[in-house]
Amino acid sequence: MEKITVIPPSTTIDRRLGLNLLYQMMLIRRFEEKSAELYTKSKIRGFLHLYIGEEAVAVGVIQALTAEDNVLATYREHGHALARGMDAGVIMAEMYGKMEGCCRGRGGSMHLFDVGKRFFGGNAIVAGHLPMSVGMALASKKLKKSNITCCFFGEGAAAEGEFHESMNLAALWNVPLLMVCENNLYAMGTAIRYSHAVQELEKKGAAYGIESAAVNGMDVLEVEKAARAAVEKVRSTGKPFFLVCNTYRFRAHSMFDAELYREKSEVEEWKKQDPIPALRTKLMELQLITNNDIGSLEQKIENEVQQAVDFAEKGTLEPLEQLTRFVYSGPG
Amino acid sequence: MEKITVIPPSTTIDRRLGLNLLYQMMLIRRFEEKSAELYTKSKIRGFLHLYIGEEAVAVGVIQALTAEDNVLATYREHGHALARGMDAGVIMAEMYGKMEGCCRGRGGSMHLFDVGKRFFGGNAIVAGHLPMSVGMALASKKLKKSNITCCFFGEGAAAEGEFHESMNLAALWNVPLLMVCENNLYAMGTAIRYSHAVQELEKKGAAYGIESAAVNGMDVLEVEKAARAAVEKVRSTGKPFFLVCNTYRFRAHSMFDAELYREKSEVEEWKKQDPIPALRTKLMELQLITNNDIGSLEQKIENEVQQAVDFAEKGTLEPLEQLTRFVYSGPG
Amino acid sequence: MNAGNDHIKLTYREALKQAIREALSKDDRVFLMGEDVGRYGGSFAVTKGLLQEFGPERIMDVPLSESGFVGAGIGAALSGLRPVVEVMTVNFSLLAMDQIVNNAATLLYMSGGQLNVPVVIRMSTGLGRQLAAQHSHSWEPMYAHIPGLIVLSAGTHGDARGMLLTALQSPDPVIIFEYTAMMNLEGTLPGHPETVNITKAGIIKEGKDISVITYGAGVYKSLDAANELSGSGIDAEVIDLRVLRPMDMETVFNSVKKTHRALLVEDAWGSVNIGAEVSARIMENVFYDLDAPVQRLCGAEVPMPYPKHMEDASVPQKEDIVAKLKKMLQHG
Amino acid sequence: MNAGNDHIKLTYREALKQAIREALSKDDRVFLMGEDVGRYGGSFAVTKGLLQEFGPERIMDVPLSESGFVGAGIGAALSGLRPVVEVMTVNFSLLAMDQIVNNAATLLYMSGGQLNVPVVIRMSTGLGRQLAAQHSHSWEPMYAHIPGLIVLSAGTHGDARGMLLTALQSPDPVIIFEYTAMMNLEGTLPGHPETVNITKAGIIKEGKDISVITYGAGVYKSLDAANELSGSGIDAEVIDLRVLRPMDMETVFNSVKKTHRALLVEDAWGSVNIGAEVSARIMENVFYDLDAPVQRLCGAEVPMPYPKHMEDASVPQKEDIVAKLKKMLQHG
Ligand SMILES: Cc1ncc(C[n+]2csc(CCOP(=O)(O)OP(=O)(O)O)c2C)c(N)n1
Ligand SMILES: Cc1ncc(C[n+]2csc(CCOP(=O)(O)OP(=O)(O)O)c2C)c(N)n1
Ligand SMILES: [Mg+2]
Ligand SMILES: [Mg+2]
Numbered sequence A, B: 001m002e003k004i005t006v007i008p009p010s011t012t013i014d015r016r017l018g019l020n021l022l023y024q025m026m027l028i029r030r031f032e033e034k035s036a037e038l039y040t041k042s043k044i045r046g047f048l049h050l051y052i053g054e055e056a057v058a059v060g061v062i063q064a065l066t067a068e069d070n071v072l073a074t075y076r077e078h079g080h081a082l083a084r085g086m087d088a089g090v091i092m093a094e095m096y097g098k099m100e101g102c103c104r105g106r107g108g109s110m111h112l113f114d115v116g117k118r119f120f121g122g123n124a125i126v127a128g129h130l131p132m133s134v135g136m137a138l139a140s141k142k143l144k145k146s147n148i149t150c151c152f153f154g155e156g157a158a159a160e161g162e163f164h165e166s167m168n169l170a171a172l173w174n175v176p177l178l179m180v181c182e183n184n185l186y187a188m189g190t191a192i193r194y195s196h197a198v199q200e201l202e203k204k205g206a207a208y209g210i211e212s213a214a215v216n217g218m219d220v221l222e223v224e225k226a227a228r229a230a231v232e233k234v235r236s237t238g239k240p241f242f243l244v245c246n247t248y249r250f251r252a253h254s255m256f257d258a259e260l261y262r263e264k265s266e267v268e269e270w271k272k273q274d275p276i277p278a279l280r281t282k283l284m285e286l287q288l289i290t291n292n293d294i295g296s297l298e299q300k301i302e303n304e305v306q307q308a309v310d311f312a313e314k315g316t317l318e319p320l321e322q323l324t325r326f327v328y329s330g331p332g
Numbered sequence C, D: 001m002n003a004g005n006d007h008i009k010l011t012y013r014e015a016l017k018q019a020i021r022e023a024l025s026k027d028d029r030v031f032l033m034g035e036d037v038g039r040y041g042g043s044f045a046v047t048k049g050l051l052q053e054f055g056p057e058r059i060m061d062v063p064l065s066e067s068g069f070v071g072a073g074i075g076a077a078l079s080g081l082r083p084v085v086e087v088m089t090v091n092f093s094l095l096a097m098d099q100i101v102n103n104a105a106t107l108l109y110m111s112g113g114q115l116n117v118p119v120v121i122r123m124s125t126g127l128g129r130q131l132a133a134q135h136s137h138s139w140e141p142m143y144a145h146i147p148g149l150i151v152l153s154a155g156t157h158g159d160a161r162g163m164l165l166t167a168l169q170s171p172d173p174v175i176i177f178e179y180t181a182m183m184n185l186e187g188t189l190p191g192h193p194e195t196v197n198i199t200k201a202g203i204i205k206e207g208k209d210i211s212v213i214t215y216g217a218g219v220y221k222s223l224d225a226a227n228e229l230s231g232s233g234i235d236a237e238v239i240d241l242r243v244l245r246p247m248d249m250e251t252v253f254n255s256v257k258k259t260h261r262a263l264l265v266e267d268a269w270g271s272v273n274i275g276a277e278v279s280a281r282i283m284e285n286v287f288y289d290l291d292a293p294v295q296r297l298c299g300a301e302v303p304m305p306y307p308k309h310m311e312d313a314s315v316p317q318k319e320d321i322v323a324k325l326k327k328m329l330q331h332g
Helices: A015-040 A055-063 A078-083 A088-095 A130-142 A161-173 A201-208 A220-237 A264-271 A275-285 A291-314 B015-040 B055-063 B078-083 B088-095 B130-142 B161-173 B201-208 B220-237 B264-271 B275-285 B291-314 C012-026 C050-054 C066-078 C090-104 C140-144 C157-167 C218-231 C249-259 C274-289 C308-314 C318-331 D012-026 D050-054 D066-078 D090-104 D140-144 D157-167 D218-231 D249-259 D274-289 D308-314 D318-331
Strands: A070-074 A119-123 A149-154 A177-183 A211-216 A241-246 B070-074 B119-123 B149-154 B177-183 B211-216 B241-246 C007-011 C030-034 C059-061 C082-089 C120-125 C150-153 C174-179 C186-190 C202-205 C210-214 C236-240 C243-245 C262-269 C295-299 D007-011 D030-034 D059-061 D082-089 D120-125 D150-153 D174-179 D186-190 D202-205 D210-214 D236-240 D243-245 D262-269 D295-299
Touching (some): A015 A078, A015 A088, A015 A275, A015 A291, A055 A149, A055 A177, A055 A220, A055 A241, A070 A130, A078 A119, A119 A130, A130 A149, A130 C090, A161 A177, A161 C066, A177 A220, A201 A241, A201 B201, A220 A241, B015 B055, B015 B078, B015 B275, B055 B078, B055 B149, B055 B177, B055 B220, B078 B088, B078 B119, B088 B291, B130 D090, B161 B201, B161 D066, B177 B220, B201 B211, C007 C012, C012 C030, C012 C050, C012 C174, C050 C059, C066 C082, C082 C090, C090 C120, C090 D090, C120 C157, C140 C150, C140 C262, C150 C157, C157 C186, C202 C249, C210 C318, C218 C236, C218 C318, C249 C262, C249 C274, C262 C274, C262 C318, C274 D274, C274 D295, D012 D030, D012 D157, D012 D174, D030 D066, D066 D082, D066 D090, D082 D090, D120 D157, D140 D150, D140 D262, D140 D274, D150 D157, D157 D186, D202 D218, D210 D249, D210 D318, D218 D262, D218 D318, D236 D249, D262 D274, D262 D318, D274 D295
Parallel strands (some): A070 A119, A149 A177, A177 A241, A211 A241, B070 B149, B149 B177, B177 B241, C030 C059, C030 C082, C120 C174, D030 D059, D082 D120, D210 D236, D210 D262, D262 D295
Antiparallel strands (some): C150 C243, D007 D186
16 A cells, blocks of 8 residues: 655756755855854854754755745754745844744744745644644645645654654545655654664554655755655645655754764764765766856855844844733734 | 564364353353443443453453453453453442442443452553553563563554554563554444554554554454464563454444444444354364353353342442542542 | 524533534534544534534544644644634543644744634533543643633533634634533523624623632532522622633622622632632732632542542532532621 | 761752662662653753663663653553653643543542552753743643642752652652753752652741742742842741642741731743632631732743743743832732
8 A cells, every 4th residue: 555665866957956955055054053153152042953964855855845835844944944935034033032033033943933935833842743734734635725735853753642643644634745754863862773663764654554755865866856756746646745864963952962972973974975065066076066156155155144143133122012912813 | 673473263272261261251241231231220320331242352362361461451341351350249349339349439430450460440541551551561671570561452542642652662662562452443433444544453563663463353262362472472572562353342332322333234244253152153063062061151150240230239339538538648 | 692583492512513513504614623523423412413414524533643633623723724623522632732732822922923823622521420530520720721722611501502603713722611511401592503702701690799700510500509599698699700711800800899709619620720710810909809718619639530429529519509608608 | 957968069950960869779669761861961961971870771761752651651650660750841741741640640549549650750840041932831830730649849959859759759649840940050958868858838938027939940039039128128938839739738828827918929820820729728718817918920921932031021030029029018
């Protein structure tokens, strides 16, 4: 009934797509490096979860979606928000806790929302957004809309009961949902071997009759291709699909993490697969881009990130009189 | 890693085992028929969930356990309690709400407990006892005891997140747990096709690397054999096992159920597989028992059930002064 | 109640059903999802026949997956539908509480006003059928603690039929508590369902000697007690809070300013409950109007026992209310 | 505090850790299970190094499966072990609440006194790190509502170190709330961990003008406020409730009888909270001793906003307590 799809290695790539993917990954990387720096300066507070190393996943998958599709992510979602086209300044202002942020500064790093972009968080209860994503996909089906819902979550989340219930409901109701598991091998400090009896997560699709695939999440072209195939299937069949992206986080879980649970050498080993240089090299080899292109990309991104910071710095704090506004709708 | 075990059809059976299994199933049947009668007379109140039709499962599985093993069941547990050797009178008194009941009458039909028999309920939150059963098996492992834990639950329960979490934890921690899914095709009025995307539940074991088997739950000899093999495995390997018993409930879900959701003819069809006449016929054919045996079994059971009712009738109600006793330990 | 809307007799169950039918008829975006709402006809027969009337798209049976389907309801509400999610009974709602609290109640605020969650969650609640410890909870107080939720309690036939229709006009999540024990109770209502106010407490009976403030299963009991006492010259005012969050204190304060005395009646456990909140607010706001201390009559702080005499003793009965009122008024 | 037990300076974090280490050293049946308690070192570094000291059998990292592992802790407690289960933070505890309420708190009563559940569940709680709406909850009130639980709040260093040791002697389930924001706070304690009483409230500072009754994060804030006020001639008594269930009202009533005034301080949301319960009980029991109405200072009823100024404004600060006390005493 169910099957595990084998995605053939990526083949076609043109300059436009290549530059676009590269730009997005580099923007995310730079934006987050800057965020980390701002965190140490106490400009950003709360939890800050960096996506550095995993950029290929959000970029590759979201590339395959349309503007009408719904996207849900976790607290590690700067990359997804940027890939979704949210403005870097608005995100940065949110992390500064400023009114000009996407959520008036009330959400911070873990809670980015942008209804206009159909970006639904920024959800910080692990696996708490999975059931919602099923409901959004169900609504599309009931309303006979052609948009699909794409839900990102970690391999740690897949151990929660919500994963099981959501997979079963999605399959039972036949709703257009792309479940994307970002398997970065760790849930905080817990390696996957301590959280899953079966570590090849794509095998879990069979328990629900959901077609599944695993892909090298360090290669944005492979991710994009797999996602495109998956999205195509979801859209044409109206059925869910389970895509496992095997990846790695280069940084600590959050800014509070001393990384006692893994060897530096392991991290170094994985860094050799860094998706950004990998794509850069490939595009250069294919002679689709030049050193010049890289230079101007870097410049563009530097400006963009600096403008984001400036925007956030200039932002205003929400007046305390508004503290209880939006607990309920209507005048607060 | 995981596998689905194929249980060969039952072969050996002697008079002693045959009579024993028959006696237990007949006792459960008669006890429950009596209970239903007492319910209509308002002697028993609350919810009453009958196991009629499914007797082969509890009897076959529990037969394969030792007195030291732990047993947990659902609110549909009269059969399990009796098969576990709990006294019919004590169970009946419990359903009468009398002090002489196993739980002083406080639990009623849905909450039979008997620590001496290592019978841990009688649990009425669907799937709520699954995590506990993992913990009990974990304790056996940590304390280096040789007993195993056997947890019964319905196919409806397998849709709950607790099923997923419990299966994963049991496999991850390698604990001696026998998970017995009583697939009677309905969860209240919800047929399995409306609750599970994959209806061959034994396939779910693979998602956790848990060895699994499915067995005809209408044939007590097959159940007993499969359970014996499973228990043997759990005990020798210390690993969990997932046993699906395919069965059917002949009666309504509870006394409040108008059975709008299934055809009478479907029930009649299944009644042809009634495990009690099936075993009786088989034992007769094998000339292991005679009509006389049946007669004396019936007589014995009739007495036993009547004594249980008498015991319950004569029981006393707990004084209201004790209402708050046992909210906490120590003098109430 | 407009002219030409003749009054009819109907049970509480029928009142609930009329509301659901009316809601489904009036608005295509409305659908009902819950365990056994369809083929079974609803665990308390509230929804019997609605599947046949509206079809499986509007009346969705769901698997045992409380977190999953409540979350799906939230997701569907985010996507333009108006889901009515039935959690069969409050007893199972803890499994969905994370979804209700961390998603439904939080998304509007956390997204800076972007995301409305117009979901209505119905739960039957309370005791009275000897269903024992795991099936007799009264958890209104826990939900009333949560900002972002509108919490309604249908203690009368009018509210059983009217609250849902008004709730569906709310852009914010609404919980409606319905009372299991009242299902068969008859009342008289106008012929056609109408919306009711869901912001104000209700004065069920005017009186001048003492304010009896209650909700849910306490309403008719308190009214009966007050009526009984009017013979003996005690004129009690009975107030049904109706809206447990956000509470309408104006009605309560006005009553206390008139009567100078108050008794709070509820079935919920006796600590950290609705009565505590009302008492504290009376203390804080109209202390100097009091002629005597406000008193509470609440549920005994025990997991509900099964036997009838103990269950009855676990919550305030009409006789207890009568006795308490007499005592309070002699004393004053 | 015996002679020869010299005093040492230590942080709240260190106090918690010493308790765990002592508990593990003293009793082989004790083990700690929780997300990231081992290899990561604990999300707040409380358990750092304990895995190395006690090994993986005693310090168990568990997958993200709150219902599963809390339930497993309950099961292990039923089977002779003394599990200490850490729910990383209270924010995730709703996922385990069914296990806590319907199993841990209920089994003793429901089984008629047969089943003790000696499990200790630790949760860090509260706000103060700008973690926003899903990570800043103060849910002591919800747990304090549940009969069958012993609910402790470690608002001081002494309790951070002592409560666990006493809790482990309880045959009944204990919840211990620990305060995230206090982790780095230094205090002075005797050199060796000792058990503390877990049935009585604590008088943190004696005073005669007004009783400030609080718990948890409110304790040191209230003490600071009281100390500040002693200069201006206001002599406030500060009471730390410590045990939120079952509450020690004797200490509270004695204090109110002396001071005739009370202010209740807590970070939890302002309705149906601990303060409401204390206020109601004062009303019911020592009303005629009051010179003025009891008042509350509580958390704002909002999902916690991320920005510092808004988070600070969401809960009572020392300055608010000072101002309120001044106002109440001028008024009286
Ligand atoms: C229900 C719940 N439990 C625990 C946590 C604390 N926590 C936050 S992130 C995390 C690890 C999640 O790992 P994974 O799902 O693999 O995502 P990753 O962080 O690796 O992207 C944990 C335990 C939480 N936020 N929610
Ligand atoms: C968590 C929870 N949700 C809903 C219910 C109501 N309920 C009681 S039994 C039942 C059906 C369970 O079906 P299954 O697990 O197949 O067991 P069976 O009754 O068929 O033996 C339901 C929905 C419950 N008791 N607990
Ligand atoms: Mg991960
Ligand atoms: Mg079933």
